[in-house]
Amino acid sequence: MNVLICGGAGYIGSHVARRFLDAGHEVTVFDNLSTGLRSNLQGGAEFFEGDILDMEALKKAMASGFDALVHLAAFKSAGESMLHPEKYAENNISGTINLLNAMSEAKIRMFIFSSSSAVYGEPDYLPVDENHPLKPTNFYGFTKLEIERLLEWYEKLRGLRFVSLRYFNAAGYDPQGRITGLEQNPTNLIPVVMEVAAGIREEVLVYGDDYDTPDGTGVRDYVHVSDLSEAHLSALNYLEENNPSLKVNLGTERGFSVMEVVRAARTVTGKDIPVEIVGRRAGDPARVYAGASLAKKLLGWDPRYRTIEGILDTHWKAYSANYS
Numbered sequence: 001m002n003v004l005i006c007g008g009a010g011y012i013g014s015h016v017a018r019r020f021l022d023a024g025h026e027v028t029v030f031d032n033l034s035t036g037l038r039s040n041l042q043g044g045a046e047f048f049e050g051d052i053l054d055m056e057a058l059k060k061a062m063a064s065g066f067d068a069l070v071h072l073a074a075f076k077s078a079g080e081s082m083l084h085p086e087k088y089a090e091n092n093i094s095g096t097i098n099l100l101n102a103m104s105e106a107k108i109r110m111f112i113f114s115s116s117s118a119v120y121g122e123p124d125y126l127p128v129d130e131n132h133p134l135k136p137t138n139f140y141g142f143t144k145l146e147i148e149r150l151l152e153w154y155e156k157l158r159g160l161r162f163v164s165l166r167y168f169n170a171a172g173y174d175p176q177g178r179i180t181g182l183e184q185n186p187t188n189l190i191p192v193v194m195e196v197a198a199g200i201r202e203e204v205l206v207y208g209d210d211y212d213t214p215d216g217t218g219v220r221d222y223v224h225v226s227d228l229s230e231a232h233l234s235a236l237n238y239l240e241e242n243n244p245s246l247k248v249n250l251g252t253e254r255g256f257s258v259m260e261v262v263r264a265a266r267t268v269t270g271k272d273i274p275v276e277i278v279g280r281r282a283g284d285p286a287r288v289y290a291g292a293s294l295a296k297k298l299l300g301w302d303p304r305y306r307t308i309e310g311i312l313d314t315h316w317k318a319y320s321a322n323y324s
Contacts, residue, residue: 001236002026004066004108006052006099007073008045009036011183012114012170012225016070017045018179019229020236030061031073037181052095058102068110068236069103071096074143077187078118079281081140092143093150100150104158110239111151111162112232117221117249119145119166122285127253129291130166137283148247161245163235163299165228168251168290172224172311173318180321189261190222194315197271198323204273206258208280213287219255221289224305224314234299246298251290256308268312 003020007013008029013036020027021043029041032051041047050057052073074092075081081088103111118141120132136142154160171190173179183191195201209216231250238246256264259275266273295301305311 001067001240002028002065003068003070003236004028004030004062005070005072006030007036007071007114009033009038009040009047010072012228013072014040014179014181015174015225015229016072016232017041018043018174019226019233021045023233025236028061028066030058035184040179040181042178052098053091055098055102058098059105062102062106062108065106066108068112068239069099069108070112070114070232071099072114074114076116076140078138078140079187081138081143085139088139088143092140093146096147096150100154100160104154104160109159109161110236111160112235112239113147113151113162113164115148115164115166115247116141116144117166117168117251117288117290119148122283123288126287127289127291128249130247130249130294151245155245161239163238163245164247165231165235166247166249167228168221168223168249168288170225170228171222172226172305172314175226175314177317177321180318182318182322189220189258190312190315193262193265193273194319196273197265197269197316198319200323202274204262204275206262206275206277207284209259209277211286213257215257215259217258218284219257219287219289221251221253221255222261222308222311223251223303224311227301227303227305231295231299231301234301238299243298248295248298249290249292250295250301251292252303252306253290253292254306255287255289261308261312264308265312265316268309269316
């Protein structure tokens with residue numbers, strides 16, 4: 001099929017584009033390069049530089065005709081969203097409305113959305129499955145939830161069918177080493193740990209070591225970006241078969257603590273990786289990990305990378321390619 005990937009030059013988007021190309025699809029990437037990198041685009045993808053806030057640019061990009069659209073063009077820092085909600089409202093919500101209106105006009109009927117486990121907020125129970133209450137605790141999660149609600153209305157009113165993929169914590173890089181452009185100004189734990197190992201930062205800040213977990217540090221579910229990319233491909237196949245719209249978790253169904261990640265990274269990288277224990281961040285739960293049986297049942301998705309060492313190894317190889 002002919003697929004438009006918005007945000008396809010970014011960290012996750014470039015891996016999704018690469019997987020779609022590997023599967024034989026035609027891919028066009030639409031990206032404003034605010035966080036994405038042209039160097040991540042290779043293998044035959046067409047490129048259209050533009051912003052999802054620019055309706056005319058979207059219409060121009062979609063004029064050639066596409067079978068499906070993948071949306072990964074959101075801002076994603078939960079902490080920043082609480083400080084600058086206007087930025088997240090404009091890009092994530094208004095930008096998505098532009099996308100939906102432009103694709104409705106262009107008669108693109110299949111939509112794959114990069115959502116987030118942030119739609120759930122603090123867990124009432126574990127693992128967090130798709131039946132969990134939706135009560136985001138940060139504005140970023142709110143924007144993702146509002147987009148899912150918009151998708152439901154566009155399905156009813158415009159015949160759109162969608163798959164909303166609720167990621168847990170993306171990590172890792174292309175195991176074949178084809179994508180090595182690094183995230184710019186990362187805030188998530190694993191790239192921060194890699195930056196310390198590479199000498200870019202001095203230490204890893206650990207926000208609290210007194211949680212009710214085996215070593216006192218917070219536990220999260222880390223899913224390899226290649227597994228996420230495979231899920232996008234499965235979602236496209238699912239929609240192509242005229243299946244109903246779907247909201248589904250993507251996670252490994254187990255968690256690793258902050259200090260487990262740091263200790264594993266020390267082994268993988270051979271670096272010291274200093275840490276400093278600081279106070280807890282407001283709203284950080286002790287443990288979060290996915291219930292992802294629905295993805296396996298409906299998409300046939302089963303993540304290959306289940307060890308933290310396997311995830312970290314591919315991440316470190318990308319950093320080593322940049323800081324050898």
